[in-house]
Structure formats: structure tokens, C-alpha cells
Amino acid sequence: MSARILDGTAVAALVRTEVADRVDVLAGRGKSVGLATVLVGDDPASRLYVDSKRRAAEEAGIRAFDHSLPAGAALGDVERLIDRLNESGSVDGILVQLPLPPGLDEAVVLGSIDPSKDADGLHPTNLGMLVMDRPGVAPATPTGILTLLDHYGIPTDGAMVVVVGRSLLVGRPLAILLGLKGRDATVALAHSHTPDLAALTRQADILVAAAGRPGLIGAHHVKPGATVVDVGINQAGEGLIGDVDFEAVAEVAGAITPVPGGVGPMTIASLLENTVAAAERRITGRH
Numbered sequence: 001m002s003a004r005i006l007d008g009t010a011v012a013a014l015v016r017t018e019v020a021d022r023v024d025v026l027a028g029r030g031k032s033v034g035l036a037t038v039l040v041g042d043d044p045a046s047r048l049y050v051d052s053k054r055r056a057a058e059e060a061g062i063r064a065f066d067h068s069l070p071a072g073a074a075l076g077d078v079e080r081l082i083d084r085l086n087e088s089g090s091v092d093g094i095l096v097q098l099p100l101p102p103g104l105d106e107a108v109v110l111g112s113i114d115p116s117k118d119a120d121g122l123h124p125t126n127l128g129m130l131v132m133d134r135p136g137v138a139p140a141t142p143t144g145i146l147t148l149l150d151h152y153g154i155p156t157d158g159a160m161v162v163v164v165g166r167s168l169l170v171g172r173p174l175a176i177l178l179g180l181k182g183r184d185a186t187v188a189l190a191h192s193h194t195p196d197l198a199a200l201t202r203q204a205d206i207l208v209a210a211a212g213r214p215g216l217i218g219a220h221h222v223k224p225g226a227t228v229v230d231v232g233i234n235q236a237g238e239g240l241i242g243d244v245d246f247e248a249v250a251e252v253a254g255a256i257t258p259v260p261g262g263v264g265p266m267t268i269a270s271l272l273e274n275t276v277a278a279a280e281r282r283i284t285g286r287h
């Protein structure tokens, strides 16, 4: 293997230490920081993700409030819960674990969160601010990816970036962020209708795989020396694998994120950053 490993676990630990320091400063001013998680349904993977987010929050000194609703919950039930959390003085960040069970409109549910408490940065107002390049809450996974690239000194300015997957959660906001002034990447957003994916991805200095398709990206998709960021989390037997054939691609790439231990921990770190930033805004009265 020749590629450098971009260690999301280690970088996330640094971010989480900074978050814990900020939480301490707020505690010194009499302000506790709270994150409410909302899980609808009983999907075991979602339960695991929510639990690890709550654990990470508590390790950083953030109070974690766990809210679960049954899979058959009506939209009104979810909205009533979110309304209560919007009003609660103890809650600074609200996270709704996605995906929601079929029948619940994610856009409507995400839109019912107070944008100033939107820990995942997926509220339409925050996504709109992102498109307009104005201050707002940044989407957690894309921000975590950029923090990881920054930590390892991998420049986006002038880079050709190919993002594979155009979801609201990852691909689309990441493509927008990368194209903003200050990031200055040239971005292509690939998806399931992209013809000849390999011909496109081989042009990338930075290739981001966020399709949820195990093994989608092989060595022939990668330009020698490129940075490969694997967002995918796919269940494989007992373990988790990404969208990238790690062993093969690590022989060609210059740098690569592992799964697990790459983007996943960075997403959680960004979520905690968004939560403490929301608490800081509330105490200073800036919204």
C-alpha cells in the first residue's frame, strides 16, 4: 500500500477536544450545552449511529437527550416532539436521524427544526444560506470532510473534485461548498445516470465516493496520486465497508480515508461543533 491514510478518528478526537474546551467555557458562564437526538423507528444501524453520537456528545460534556418514536409515528407526532425541543431552553442542537421510515417526508421534518438548533445543517434555511455563501449552520458530513482535508494540507483551490452521489445529506451540499470562493475547486457531481463513471473519476485530484454502493470505486477509477474520500457505510457480514475497494485503491491513490475510521467520526465531530456553536450564539444573543 502506498497511499497515506487520512485518519478520521484521530482528527475527530482533536476537534472533539476543542469542542469540550468550548463547552467548559460556557459552563463557566453558567450555560450547559444540550443535544437532542430524535430516532423514529427501530432500524438497528440508525440506533447504533444515534448512540455513538450521544456518547460522543457526553464525552465532550454536552448533555444528550434521547427521543425515540415508533416506526408508525405520524408526521404530527414528530412535529410535536420537534416543536417541544425547539422551545426547550436546555436543547441547543436537534438531530433527526435519517433515513426516516417510509411515509414521513424528510424535507418537512427537517424543515420543522428551528434553523438555529439545526445540528446537522440540513434545514432549508441553512442549505439556502450555504448556496448564497452566507453564515449559517454548515452540513455536518461535508464539513467534516473539508476539516479532514484541511488537517492533512490537501488543497481544494484549483483541484478537480469529483463527488459521486448527489444526496441532500452529502453529495449536493459538498459539491456546493467546494465550489464556493475560498474553496475554489472545480467540481463535477456524478450520480447513477452518469455515463462512463471511471472516465470522469480518473480526472479527479480529489474523488469523493458517497453512493452507498460497496466496491463502486476500484483502482481503475482513480488517477495515480489522487486523494480518495470514502463516505459510504455499507453493512458487509459482521463489519462495515465503504464504497471504495480500499486494498486496490490504496495502491494507486496518494491519500485515502478508511472505513470505518474516516468520514464517520468527522461527521460526529462536526455535529458537536454545530451544537456548541449554537449554544455560544444563544448566550451571546447572536442568531
Ligand code: NAD
Binding pocket: 141, 164, 165, 166, 167, 168, 169, 170, 171, 190, 191, 192, 193, 194, 197, 210, 211, 212, 213, 216, 231, 232, 233, 234, 263, 264, 265, 267, 268
Ligand atoms: P443516498 O442513497 O441518498 O444517495 C446516493 C447517491 O448515490 C444518489 O445520488 C445516487 O444517484 C448515487 N449513486 C447510486 N448508485 C450509483 C452508481 N452506481 N454510480 C454513481 N452514483 C450512484 O445516500 P446518502 O445518504 O448520500 O449516503 C451515501 C452513503 O454514505 C451511504 O452508504 C451512507 O450510509 C453513507 N453516509 C455516511 C456518512 C458518514 O458520516 N460517513 C454520512 C452520511 C451518509
